[in-house]
Amino acid sequence: MEKNKDKVAIVTGAAKNIGRATCESLSKLGFNVLVHANSDKDGALETLNIVKRNGVDADIMIGDLTIEETSKQLVSEASNLGEVSILVNNASQREFNKFDDMTFDQWRFVMSINIDTLFHTCKAVIPEMKKNNWGRIVNLGGLSAHISAIGRAHVITSKSAVIGFSRALAMEYAESGITINTVVPGLIDTVRGASAGRSLVHPSHSNPPIGRKGYPVEVATMISNLCGPNSDFITGQTIHVNGGSYFP
Numbered sequence: 258m259e260k261n262k263d264k265v266a267i268v269t270g271a272a273k274n275i276g277r278a279t280c281e282s283l284s285k286l287g288f289n290v291l292v293h294a295n296s297d298k299d300g301a302l303e304t305l306n307i308v309k310r311n312g313v314d315a316d317i318m319i320g321d322l323t324i325e326e327t328s329k330q331l332v333s334e335a336s337n338l339g340e341v342s343i344l345v346n347n348a349s350q351r352e353f354n355k356f357d358d359m360t361f362d363q364w365r366f367v368m369s370i371n372i373d374t375l376f377h378t379c380k381a382v383i384p385e386m387k388k389n390n391w392g393r394i395v396n397l398g399g400l401s402a403h404i405s406a407i408g409r410a411h412v413i414t415s416k417s418a419v420i421g422f423s424r425a426l427a428m429e430y431a432e433s434g435i436t437i438n439t440v441v442p443g444l445i446d447t448v449r450g451a452s453a454g455r456s457l458v459h460p461s462h463s464n465p466p467i468g469r470k471g472y473p474v475e476v477a478t479m480i481s482n483l484c485g486p487n488s489d490f491i492t493g494q495t496i497h498v499n500g501g502s503y504f505p
Contacts, residue, residue, distance in 0.1 A: 323374055436492035
């Protein structure tokens with residue numbers, strides 16, 4: 258869409274799955290896109306090619322967002338594509354460690370990726386959004402923070418923190434034209450890393466009530482809706498995309 262052609266969306270963890278689908282969805286709305294990945298350059302380049310088919314400007318950046326300087330660089334790279342307007346914090350880490358065996362290093366590893374990176378990226382992006390009195394931030398939560406799970410104390414704690422963080426910033430920047438929301442995917446048909454352990458299931462059933470796993474594009478569609486011009490009145494909310502697996 259012509260009205261979005263000078264606006265840039267930053268999507269973290271966008272080498273595959275929900276991140277990739279979000280980049281594609283936002284590019285279809287006419288946003289330029291900076292595709293971020295921690296280390297998967299090949300995956301990021303695949304996402305980049307998909308995005309460019311929609312006729313927008315795009316680029317990739319590879320880097321560790323637990324490092325403050327990386328987030329500053331992220332914004333700098335995005336600024337080359339236009340006005341930094343959207344941040345989707347999708348990058349996250351899911352590990353499986355029973356608490357009896359969990360080390361503090363394992364705890365901090367998950368916390369640093371799932372919540373500390375949000376601090377860094379938001380600190381870097383919000384000043385740019387304030388200049389234009391307009392911005393959209395969407396943080397990705399996790400179903401386990403609502404239904405719990407064994408072996409994921411670090412994941413559940415960090416994803417619960419994401420919700421509090423989003424609500425706090427939503428209040429703080431409401432008068433700056435910046436909305437901040439959390440989208441919580443349910444059981445989504447994605448490629449999972451080996452360290453994530455088995456897929457989570459709701460205690461009462463193996464599949465959501467609709468009878469299937471969700472698709473990345475379904476989560477991406479919700480994210481894109483929250484990034485549009487008609488979403489000004491939606492902020493500080495936690496929105497579930499889970500096929501009925503959990504009812505707030």
